[in-house]
Amino acid sequence: MSNWEEYVRTVEPYVPGEQPNQPDMIKLNTNENPYPPAPGVVEALKNFDTDKLRLYPEPTCKVLVDAIADYYGIRSSQVFTGVGSDDVLAMIFMTFFNSKKPILFPDITYSFYDVWADMLRIPFETKALDDNFQIRKEDYYGDNGGVVFPNPNAPTGILMPLSEIEDIIAHNRDVIVVVDEAYIDFGGVSALPLIEKYDNLLVVQTFSKSRSLAGMRLGFAMGNEKLIRYINDVKYSFNSYTLNQTALVLGVQAIRDREYFEETCAKVIATREWTKCELKKLGFSFGDSMSNFIFATHERVPAKEIFEALREHNIFVRYFSKPRIDNYLRISIGTQQEMEHLIAFLTDYLKE
């Protein structure tokens, strides 16, 4: 070992999930939107002035921040943007989770919270979901260094009522509470209105799911302007120019088109509800997902077997070999046609 290795920030190497790329595959493994981005996005890329690419992007991301503020009816000073919600969350962890007390999040949740905590040497404690995979709000009332959870939760898809979220925020006025709303647009109620009431609340959202732009890496946080200023201070000390010229332009187009957004979300929701009915008939059970995926277990056949059978037939879903959830499949909602294909396969496969 070279001596320099002594000072390396060693981390449990995170292995990015499989990104299969086969013709004719049905890709239901990473919660992407099955519909293309808004027409304005496509148009803006076609008409993009490529000479702009030689110039640095505008570092405050003003056009995009303004468009988000405008869409949600808040002030631009209440919006922070980053390279996907992962970048936004990493900046938030760095900025606010510097206490010696552990931050709190559920045991079954977005797989990156403990990765960031480990990497940034932030102490953390997980709180077990109840047997129905529900967050127990009381678990988050004790002394802590901060709280973070997704709503709806991932990979369960289960939504928490806003009143319970407010209880958690109200019980934690001395730390920052982050509500990670990556999937909120598929039927959930956002905690956004609470940012006016609580200066310790950050609501994080993304363009990756409901706005069909996973490929552009765009996420944002909304909160009290003092919080946003603190995150920006750290962000400018880390990387001043994060969103590139294309991301800024396409992001603005994606957020402006309310009609297309509502229409595609409605389609995903309708297909999700149809899929729930069909999966139930086939002997699956699951919490009532309000996201763009269903987290399901079968009454008879182990999840891993179904996962592998699907995979052999070019249908990709997500399987986690983790405690408590290793008999579940996370199935992203594709187009109606893709889900019909999935159900047809499962109907045949599960025939006894």
Next chain:
Amino acid sequence: MSNWEEYVRTVEPYVPGEQPNQPDMIKLNTNENPYPPAPGVVEALKNFDTDKLRLYPEPTCKVLVDAIADYYGIRSSQVFTGVGSDDVLAMIFMTFFNSKKPILFPDITYSFYDVWADMLRIPFETKALDDNFQIRKEDYYGDNGGVVFPNPNAPTGILMPLSEIEDIIAHNRDVIVVVDEAYIDFGGVSALPLIEKYDNLLVVQTFSKSRSLAGMRLGFAMGNEKLIRYINDVKYSFNSYTLNQTALVLGVQAIRDREYFEETCAKVIATREWTKCELKKLGFSFGDSMSNFIFATHERVPAKEIFEALREHNIFVRYFSKPRIDNYLRISIGTQQEMEHLIAFLTDYLKE
């Protein structure tokens, strides 16, 4: 003050440099390339398959990593890519600069080294350039937590001979030495061949200057594969999907076009040398810049006055009100026509 403020990572707020955006301005303030990106970049954007935007990018950035490795004749395992060289350098600081000993860099240098060190709570010590703005290699031989410097240095533009760089690396085998080569393609000699010999060397480059892609945010590091693996471990724990779909595709096109790259670099160099001659005639003096800017002081008129006069006439250069360099202007090299315009203005302005 709310109690949560106690745990905020407070940093000296970095204020991003001015990004004027006026018609007919001559923009010589941020070292951008005056020429558009390679024709293949323009073409690739026009033909971009926008349906891809709904899908996550490939997280290992393989297409781009392979293209860079191919261009430089190294292995893909020796290349790390990020959102501009700022992202790459921030990841390197996080990964390797975790000793209690101070990292070392010059007193006059890229303005972000101390910003990262402050933000990441890394102790640092600056070493004064000599009176000719040269790095004294012996200053970097003592016990330290790591070494970082640009070559050519910024904002001086002065190149260090490879033999001296090798001396610094050889004297620091127990820590990581980072040679930041943002401007190396404008006449410098890269330390890249030394990565085969020294496992403690990282060479960082960018697409922002010589490849006319400041707007796409693309940077990379090259080094021993063990070093690259450590950076990737931290990167995947921070943000798995950093480079978006457009950045990956356009980056590949930019790096593949060797001919266009060499041609535009040669044009910038020719214009730089012409500008040096003209500035000298007007009473300016400067180190022998091997970058795409000239760092000049005038024998009679204070830099700040010239800076303001230029600005009033829509010519933007960079002025730093910092110790030792507050009588200098950093003038980026634009097109030949832009520089002729600058010289014409200065000729008139400096007439007694």
